Amino acid sequence: MTEKTRVRFPPSPTGYCHVGTARMAIINFLFAKKNNGTIIFRSEDTDKERSKKEYEDDIKDSLNWLKLNWDEFYRQSERFEIYRKHIHSLVDSGKAYVSEEESKKEPGQMVSVVRLKNPGTRVTFSDIIRGDITFDTTELGDLVIARSVDDALYHFAVVVDDAEMNITHIIRGDDHISNTPRQILIQEALGFERPLYAHYPLLLGADKSKLSKRTGDTSVRSYKENGYLPDAFLNYIAILGWTPKSQKEIMSLQEMIAEFDVKDLHKSGAVFDIDKLRWFNRQYLLNMPESDLSDSVLRIMEEAILKRGLNWNSEIGVQLLPMLRERISVLEDLKILAGDGELDYFFSNPLYDPAEIPGKKGTTISAIKHLSALRKILDEIAESEFREPEKIKASVWDYATKEGTGAVLWPFRYSLTGLARSPDPFFVASVLGKQTSIERVEAAISALDL
RNA sequence: GGCCCUAUCGUCUAAUGGUUAGGACGCCGGCUUUUCAAGCCGUUAAUCCGAGUUCGAUUCUCGGUAGGGUCACCA
Numbered sequence: 001m002t003e004k005t006r007v008r009f010p011p012s013p014t015g016y017c018h019v020g021t022a023r024m025a026i027i028n029f030l031f032a033k034k035n036n037g038t039i040i041f042r043s044e045d046t047d048k049e050r051s052k053k054e055y056e057d058d059i060k061d062s063l064n065w066l067k068l069n070w071d072e073f074y075r076q077s078e079r080f081e082i083y084r085k086h087i088h089s090l091v092d093s094g095k096a097y098v099s100e101e102e103s104k105k106e107p108g109q110m111v112s113v114v115r116l117k118n119p120g121t122r123v124t125f126s127d128i129i130r131g132d133i134t135f136d137t138t139e140l141g142d143l144v145i146a147r148s149v150d151d152a153l154y155h156f157a158v159v160v161d162d163a164e165m166n167i168t169h170i171i172r173g174d175d176h177i178s179n180t181p182r183q184i185l186i187q188e189a190l191g192f193e194r195p196l197y198a199h200y201p202l203l204l205g206a207d208k209s210k211l212s213k214r215t216g217d218t219s220v221r222s223y224k225e226n227g228y229l230p231d232a233f234l235n236y237i238a239i240l241g242w243t244p245k246s247q248k249e250i251m252s253l254q255e256m257i258a259e260f261d262v263k264d265l266h267k268s269g270a271v272f273d274i275d276k277l278r279w280f281n282r283q284y285l286l287n288m289p290e291s292d293l294s295d296s297v298l299r300i301m302e303e304a305i306l307k308r309g310l311n312w313n314s315e316i317g318v319q320l321l322p323m324l325r326e327r328i329s330v331l332e333d334l335k336i337l338a339g340d341g342e343l344d345y346f347f348s349n350p351l352y353d354p355a356e357i358p359g360k361k362g363t364t365i366s367a368i369k370h371l372s373a374l375r376k377i378l379d380e381i382a383e384s385e386f387r388e389p390e391k392i393k394a395s396v397w398d399y400a401t402k403e404g405t406g407a408v409l410w411p412f413r414y415s416l417t418g419l420a421r422s423p424d425p426f427f428v429a430s431v432l433g434k435q436t437s438i439e440r441v442e443a444a445i446s447a448l449d450l
Numbered sequence: 451g452g453c454c455c456u457a458u459c460g461u462c463u464a465a466u467g468g469u470u471a472g473g474a475c476g477c478c479g480g481c482u483u484u485u486c487a488a489g490c491c492g493u494u495a496a497u498c499c500g501a502g503u504u505c506g507a508u509u510c511u512c513g514g515u516a517g518g519g520u521c522a523c524c525a
């Protein structure tokens with residue numbers, strides 16, 4: 001009978017959930033699901049000083065946000081009894097010994113660390129991604145495995161836990177390659193079976209070094225807060241450093257699971273590219289039902305509009321939804337858009353710069369003429385038809401083409417928005433409504449008359 | 451510095467002992483009934499270097515070089 005696949009998420013709660021942690025989880029998740037396996041979340045909090053519950057919670061929240069769930073949960077700080085037992089057995093059997101030495105952390109203090117007797121062999125392990133890797137372990141010396149007989153260190157805890165939890169596959173970052181031989185040494189001293197290893201390359205920052213705070217946002221929560229969609233984020237991170245056989249990029253979780261193979265993980269590191277992440281997010285945004293989006297879009301917009309000292313109008317906000325969705329890649333963009341005043345004219349009358357009203361293709365004279373004509377045309381459109389941009393366009397179009405679209409449409413759009421850049425005038429007018437639109441055209445005319 | 455890992459467009463990557471070295475993101479340009487955005491089309495752009503094997507290497511081997519990782523009583 002073959003053993004059931006068991007993998008682990010072993011973050012240490014010494015900081016907020018890092019993008020690299022998310023990637024570790026995704027890879028292990030895909031592998032586990034593909035093989036119908038079990039996922040063990042193990043909080044590696046043996047460092048009492050640096051570990052915090054707050055961070056552990058953040059990591060759990062972040063993984064939950066990405067819908068990466070696990071089957072079993074452990075905390076190493078609650079397992080010292082188990083480690084102690086194994087440390088004692090090692091000392092009793094002579095494979096490890098207690099060593100009285102001066103503390104490295106507190107010079108002058110004497111401590112009794114536990115050291116493993118290093119047989120000094122060459123250790124070769126077979127990595128699923130990289131093939132055989134050999135290390136000469138003599139240079140490791142008698143490594144310290146515990147601060148004292150009661151206080152296991154990371155490497156020891158990991159080896160014991162991986163064995164006790166029947167982990168079959170250790171899939172982790174490249175940075176652990178050189179940790180592997182020392183863990184194997186401990187493993188062999190303890191008489192444990194060796195699990196299978198796979199080391200994938202680290203995520204890189206724009207400068208090609210390990211992704212760090214210097215190179216951009218590294219906490220998963222910051223992406224969540226900036227309005228990235230979890231599915232898009234997950235998809236992008238999964239595809240970074242892994243090409244499925246189908247070579248598809250946009251994939252559902254189910255597709256990823258179906259296609260996943262550790263052997264397809266790349267050997268070289270990939271740069272985390274925020275522009276591509278934004279593109280992924282946009283694709284997901286575009287495919288979302290509007291109903292799933294409207295609450296957050298409306299909330300963000302309202303907040304930004306209120307902040308600008310304008311009156312919020314949710315009826316108008318709702319009409320803006322489809323237009324807005326087209327113009328953003330990330331929800332955060334909306335905050336910027338609205339915060340910069342690019343939506344102000346929907347909620348208050350714009351101010352005009354008379355020199356801007358005619359546009360490049362017109363003059364003051366022509367602008368007055370066209371705007372007056374437009375006022376009349378708009379006035380003749382039935383209130384009910386004013387709801388539809390296409391109807392407004394149809395009414396205005398003959399006149400505009402006859403007189404020159406640029407000369408007519410620019411003043412029209414500018415009178416409605418007061419901005420050099422905006423969505424098209426037909427859409428804007430339909431949102432504003434007949435009365436407001438006409439009022440603004442008139443206001444622009446009088447701005448020119450003065 | 452020792453040890454270990456890696457090396458295709460700016461970035462993510464595909465492919466092969468023989469290809470016009472393909473795609474995606476970005477950039478740039480054009481088109482699309484005003485502007486902006488979007489969309490569509492297109493352009494630009496890569497096999498780190500040097501030997502060897504071979505009729506032929508981007509691909510295989512070796513050596514450089516470069517980049518990264520790791521060398522704790524952190525994880």
